[in-house]
Amino acid sequence: MARTAAAMLAAGVLLLQCLLSCCSSLPAAAGGAGAGRRYEALFNFGDSLGDTGNICVNKSAADNLLLTVAQPPYGMTYFGHPTCRCSDGRLVVDFLAQGLGLPLLPPSKLYGGAGADDLFRRGANMAIVGATALDFAFLKSIGLGYPVWDNGAMNVQIQWLRELLPSFCGRGAPPGGPRCRERLARSLFVFGPFGGNDFNAMLFFGFSNDQARNYTPTIVDTVASGVEQLIELGAVDIIVPGALPVGCFAIYLTFLPSTNPSDYDEYGCLKPLNDLSIYQNTLLQNRLAALRAKHPAARIMYADYYAHVEALVRSPRRFGFARGAVPACCGAGGGKLNFEIDKRCGMKGAAACKDPARYESWDGVHFTEAVNRLIADGWLRGPYCHPPVLVH
Numbered sequence: 001m002a003r004t005a006a007a008m009l010a011a012g013v014l015l016l017q018c019l020l021s022c023c024s025s026l027p028a029a030a031g032g033a034g035a036g037r038r039y040e041a042l043f044n045f046g047d048s049l050g051d052t053g054n055i056c057v058n059k060s061a062a063d064n065l066l067l068t069v070a071q072p073p074y075g076m077t078y079f080g081h082p083t084c085r086c087s088d089g090r091l092v093v094d095f096l097a098q099g100l101g102l103p104l105l106p107p108s109k110l111y112g113g114a115g116a117d118d119l120f121r122r123g124a125n126m127a128i129v130g131a132t133a134l135d136f137a138f139l140k141s142i143g144l145g146y147p148v149w150d151n152g153a154m155n156v157q158i159q160w161l162r163e164l165l166p167s168f169c170g171r172g173a174p175p176g177g178p179r180c181r182e183r184l185a186r187s188l189f190v191f192g193p194f195g196g197n198d199f200n201a202m203l204f205f206g207f208s209n210d211q212a213r214n215y216t217p218t219i220v221d222t223v224a225s226g227v228e229q230l231i232e233l234g235a236v237d238i239i240v241p242g243a244l245p246v247g248c249f250a251i252y253l254t255f256l257p258s259t260n261p262s263d264y265d266e267y268g269c270l271k272p273l274n275d276l277s278i279y280q281n282t283l284l285q286n287r288l289a290a291l292r293a294k295h296p297a298a299r300i301m302y303a304d305y306y307a308h309v310e311a312l313v314r315s316p317r318r319f320g321f322a323r324g325a326v327p328a329c330c331g332a333g334g335g336k337l338n339f340e341i342d343k344r345c346g347m348k349g350a351a352a353c354k355d356p357a358r359y360e361s362w363d364g365v366h367f368t369e370a371v372n373r374l375i376a377d378g379w380l381r382g383p384y385c386h387p388p389v390l391v392h
Contacts, residue, residue: 039237041123041168041187042102044093045157045226046241047197048086048366050127050190052093055151056084057109058128068346073330077356077369086129088330088356089369093125093190095376096389100188108157111164120167123187126157132201133194133222134215144201154194154226162233181234188389189230193241193305195219195280204255209272216280224287231298239379239389240288241303242281247273248313250328250339250364267313268326281306301385308375308384312360319374322358329359329368339364 044050056070067084068074075082077089085091094104105125130151132139139149152160162175169180198219202212227238246252247270258270265271285302292300312319313326327337332350334340344350345363353359357370367375378384382391 039100039102039186039188040183041121042093042097042100042105042190043123043161043187043235044105044125044127044190045131045154045161046127046190046192046194047131048127048129049193050091050093050125051084051086051107051129052091052105052125052127053084053107054109054125054128055130057107058151068344071346073350073352074346076352086363086366087369087372088352088362090372092372092376092379093127095373096188096190096380097123099376099380108160108164111160111167120164124161124164124168126152126160128152128157130197131157131194132197133219133226134198139198139201144205146201146205149197149201154222158226158229165233176233184234185236187235187237189235189238191227191230191238191240192223193243194223194226195243196246199246199276203273209276213276213279216276216283220280220283220287223284224291227288227291227300228295231295236297237299237301237389239301239303239385240284241305242284243277244305245269245274245277245310245313247271247277248309248326250326250337250361253326253337254335254339254341254364269313277306299387301379301387301389303379304384304386305375308378309371312371312374316360320358321360321370326361327359328361328364329353329356330363337364 044052048055056067069086070082070084072082073088075085075087075089079089085094090098097104103122105123106119108120108124108126109128110119111124128151130148132149132153135153135155136145136150139145165175165180166173169175169177169183173179195216198215199212202215203209223240227240230238248267252273253268253270256270256273258264258272263271265274281304288300288302292298312321316322328339328345330345330350330352331338332340332343332347334343345352356362356368359368360371362368375384380389382388
């Protein structure tokens with residue numbers, strides 16, 4: 001998978017444009033009572049897989065015109081218009097909320113506006129496009145200080161939570177205080193995934209797989225520290241998703257191709273990239289086991305993104321999909337994967353496939369609503385969350 005430094009830098013600059021285009025109106029609340037465990041609120045952290053509007057709130061109206069996910073056909077399913085979600089419709093966190101009988105989460109960046117106390121009464125979404133586990137200052141120190149990674153790292157998102165907790169817990173109830181801890185103990189937290197964009201910053205800007213692998217323990221330790229910060233605030237039930245098999249995504253297959261046929265598996269995925277995800281997940285599960293032992297009162301759930309998506313890649317028809325995880329539903333006909341940086345979804349000339357529910361990949365980077373629904377169900381009821389959310 002070797003590439004020249006110049007080629008990697010060029011790919012990285014193009015990736016910046018892609019990710020910055022990844023997300024404007026906010027959806028109405030939706031119900032649907034969930035069975036089993038009940039929660040009064042939901043809090044979500046992470047990157048573009050879970051951003052329900054923060055990237056657009058964070059930008060000016062002029063900037064939003066440049067965000068492809070603020071343009072049709074994004075949002076065509078369910079909402080009928082773009083909602084700043086990186087999908088054709090609902091995300092995993094949306095289905096989690098609806099499955100638990102909670103409203104769809106407002107972006108935390110709306111905090112400070114009129115009606116904030118009511119807006120965040122049932123939770124908030126801190127996830128934002130481009131989010132990393134590692135702080136921007138650290139990435140900058142290793143030569144990766146590109147603006148897209150400065151949208152809201154993990155610790156920044158936790159600070160956003162702290163800032164809005166008075167709206168959630170009640171004025172005069174400090175974060176970490178008894179009233180706030182009591183309310184947070186009756187809430188569900190989804191913490192991540194984190195780490196994907198850290199590896200994007202490294203791999204798309206010239207680092208080798210081995211160099212990126214060397215930073216994996218630091219990334220995992222950072223995520224574990226974030227889980228502990230939530231527990232200190234009063235969180236009890238926390239879902240921590242692992243890494244995805246990124247070697248099966250069109251964007252990685254396009255930007256990081258290999259000249260070695262043995263680097264590809266029988267499904268066309270890049271094994272070295274997937275091995276990196278497997279390594280991250282192994283370390284993460286070990287760290288979560290240690291956290292469970294240290295904090296026995298907390299219910300820390302590992303959400304296995306990798307195993308679920310791998311099953312979708314191997315057997316798409318078993319899950320009702322005509323096309324597997326690699327070809328994108330939405331694009332402008334860029335190559336066999338329907339993905340090119342200047343012909344991507346949301347740009348002029350791009351169009352969606354006739355039936356997104358038959359595709360696994362929406363835009364070559366993110367999932368369709370149909371996949372997000374399956375993933376959420378696999379977390380709520382099993383078998384892809386350990387333990388499942390709705391099972392004690």
